Amino acid sequence: MLAKFTVLxxxxxxxxxAATYVPRQAPGTQFITGPCQSDADCASGCxxxxxxxxxxxxxxxxxxxxxxxxxxxxxxxxxxxxxxxxPASPANPATPPATNNGAGGAAxxxxxxxGTQFITGPCANDGECASGCxxxxxxxxxxxxxxxxxxxxxxx
Numbered sequence: 001m002l003a004k005f006t007v008l009x010x011x012x013x014x015x016x017x018a019a020t021y022v023p024r025q026a027p028g029t030q031f032i033t034g035p036c037q038s039d040a041d042c043a044s045g046c047x048x049x050x051x052x053x054x055x056x057x058x059x060x061x062x063x064x065x066x067x068x069x070x071x072x073x074x075x076x077x078x079x080x081x082x083x084x085x086x087p088a089s090p091a092n093p094a095t096p097p098a099t100n101n102g103a104g105g106a107a108x109x110x111x112x113x114x115g116t117q118f119i120t121g122p123c124a125n126d127g128e129c130a131s132g133c134x135x136x137x138x139x140x141x142x143x144x145x146x147x148x149x150x151x152x153x154x155x156x
Contacts, residue, residue: 027040027041028040028041028042028043029041029043030042030043030054031043031054031146032044032053032054032055032056032119032143032146033053033054033055034053034054035052035053035054036048036052036053036054036069037052037069037070038068038069038070038071039067039068039069039075039077039078041054042054042055043143043145043146043149044056044057044078044143044145044146045057045067045077045078045081045145046060046067046078046079047067047068047069047070048060048064048065048067048069049064049065049066049067049068049069049071049074049075050064050065050069051064051069052069052070055067056119056130056131056143056144057076057078057079057081057082057143057144057145058079058082058130058131058132059119059130059131060079061076061079062130067079078145082132082144082145112124112128113128114127114128115127115128115129115130115132116128116130117129117130117141118130118141119131119140119141119142119143120140120141120142121140121141122139122140122141123139123140123141123156124139124156125155125156126154126155126156128141129141129142131143131144132144132154133147133154134154134155134156135147135151135152135153135154135156136151136152136153136154136155136156137151137152137156138151138156139156142154
């Protein structure tokens with residue numbers, strides 16, 4: 001009887017472990033809107049504080065209470081790096097955008113209100129994008145860190 005109970009308990013343990021396993025991306029590779037446990041999981045360097053989803057650093061400051069999901073306090077480290085400022089606390093530094101040819105918030109040429117275009121939407125300059133980055137090669141709004149790695153930077 002004890003042997004049967006032990007086998008049953010072992011099977012239940014294995015099933016529970018398999019049911020609760022959530023596969024994760026390699027650190028620093030999760031794309032925006034993907035699940036994350038910390039800022040280090042996200043390619044953008046920002047895990048939304050309230051949602052636990054990767055987000056553009058500046059957008060997260062406005063819509064998600066900041067970055068730093070899993071930390072006791074939200075942070076703005078990735079946003080500070082994008083602005084060329086030093087992070088408030090030690091973090092993995094990201095390269096700030098090399099060029100910003102945007103119109104300083106004005107949406108010159110397209111007629112779109114400044115800062116209203118979401119990531120992957122078409123843009124004519126950095127000022128149109130809520131993330132502040134119009135990808136250099138594609139002319140689509142992107143997270144600045146992702147654009148630096150995959151699209152030649154910002155400043156379409």
